[in-house]
Amino acid sequence: MLKRPVLAANWKMHLGPVAAGEFMRSFLERYKPRPDRTVIFFPPAVSLASMTAMVRAAGRTDVLFGVQNIHWAEKGAFTGETSAEMAKEAGAGIILVGHSERRHVFGETDAQCAKKCLAAARVGLPFLLCVGEKMAQREAGETAAVVTRQLREGVAQVPNLISAEFLIAYEPVWAIGTGLTATPVDASAIHTLLRSELGAMIGTRAAEIPILYGGSVGPGNAATLLAANEIDGLLVGGSSLDVTTWIKIAES
Numbered sequence: 642m643l644k645r646p647v648l649a650a651n652w653k654m655h656l657g658p659v660a661a662g663e664f665m666r667s668f669l670e671r672y673k674p675r676p677d678r679t680v681i682f683f684p685p686a687v688s689l690a691s692m693t694a695m696v697r698a699a700g701r702t703d704v705l706f707g708v709q710n711i712h713w714a715e716k717g718a719f720t721g722e723t724s725a726e727m728a729k730e731a732g733a734g735i736i737l738v739g740h741s742e743r744r745h746v747f748g749e750t751d752a753q754c755a756k757k758c759l760a761a762a763r764v765g766l767p768f769l770l771c772v773g774e775k776m777a778q779r780e781a782g783e784t785a786a787v788v789t790r791q792l793r794e795g796v797a798q799v800p801n802l803i804s805a806e807f808l809i810a811y812e813p814v815w816a817i818g819t820g821l822t823a824t825p826v827d828a829s830a831i832h833t834l835l836r837s838e839l840g841a842m843i844g845t846r847a848a849e850i851p852i853l854y855g856g857s858v859g860p861g862n863a864a865t866l867l868a869a870n871e872i873d874g875l876l877v878g879g880s881s882l883d884v885t886t887w888i889k890i891a892e893s
């Protein structure tokens with residue numbers, strides 16, 4: 642089970658192998674292992690293998706790496722895609738599924754997210770399923786319906802969900818990269834709703850599933866968000882790209 646809080650950096654399409662290596666060298670020097678939290682990086686897939694090799698060489702087991710996306714098939718004629726098996730071989734220990742940019746820029750559906758969560762489970766890796774409403778959905782009062790549908794449909798195909806290892810991230814689409822953040826109270830309310838949905842699916846095990854918040858998190862609001870009820874960690878985009886800023890957040 643992952644230690645909480647879980648501090649996760651989603652680099653999106655930033656930091657190729659050279660820049661990622663420089664970041665990691667500096668990070669490993671300045672961030673000392675802490676037993677009271679989990680730190681995860683989701684670099685671009687092309688940067689993954691060199692980063693995991695660097696961390697292994699440094700003897701650091703406290704940092705976990707993941708991929709930002711996978712295809713659900715094991716292999717095949719799917720140009721440009723990466724399978725869960727390949728991600729695992731390159732050192733991924735976790736798979737991000739259904740990030741809002743995958744859903745809203747690339748048109749990923751709940752059904753596809755479900756196949757990706759299943760693929761992660763097939764190779765024995767935990768998945769981090771992202772859910773979140775768009776601004777128009779929020780204004781129409783649809784937030785609860787949207788996030789519960791994304792959660793239910795996303796995990797629908799995972800066998801033995803009750804014993805599967807997974808995490809959820811609540812990332813309101815309107816808060817991503819905009820400087821707007823859900824208030825800790827608003828975020829807590831959605832996290833509580835997601836926990837209760839999980840409870841209906843997997844009973845008391847729901848308490849063990851980390852639910853992360855993401856959307857314009859930075860060093861100025863990380864600690865307040867982490868202190869809020871039911872927020873077990875953070876998924877950070879822009880503010881994870883600078884090593885000094887990211888260390889401040891990872892030490893929140």
Ligand code: 13P
Binds near residue numbers: 879
């Ligand atoms: P920002 O932190 O840049 O708003 O991005 C959030 C996000 O999408 C993390 O997955």
